[in-house]
Amino acid sequence: MAYVVTENCIKCKYTDCVDVCPVDCFREGPNFLVIDPDECIDCTLCVAECPAEAILAEDDVPAAQHAFIALNAELAKQWPPITASRAPAADADEWNRAPNKRSLLER
Template structure:
């Protein structure tokens, strides 16, 4: 079992969760983060640190976010590791509660 970053992270990319990760399993894309399932040790530390509740345990992932399991695994192989907290995207506050954000995903 692993933890999964959901669509809610798209266009927000808040990195509070990264600081909590003891194994550097977060990878950074242009407008979101993903978790490498092969590196995640299921410690659960990142979940409580995500200010927008965008991270779920795989078994507790909402049904409409199940596609994000594969998404996290795929992009963790291509994007660089992020192991420090960064400033959020400039307009992240306006995207926090936006629905259906997959259409804004950037590779």
């Protein structure tokens, strides 16, 4: 079971999770991170590090967010790895917990 980055990461893109990942399974897009499910070893270290609480075990992803399971797998094949944390978006705190951000995802 892999972990999944869900909607709340969109427009926040905190990268605290990246520093603790022992296998560098995070991939970076313009305003969102994803986890490569083929690389994730289910260690859970990233979950506690995410200020947006956007990382969930695949089995715990709510039905309304199930599309993010496939989205992580798809985008992980397209986006480059990120292996060190960076500053979040300047307005990340304003976007954290904002509803209905899926349409704002930049590919």
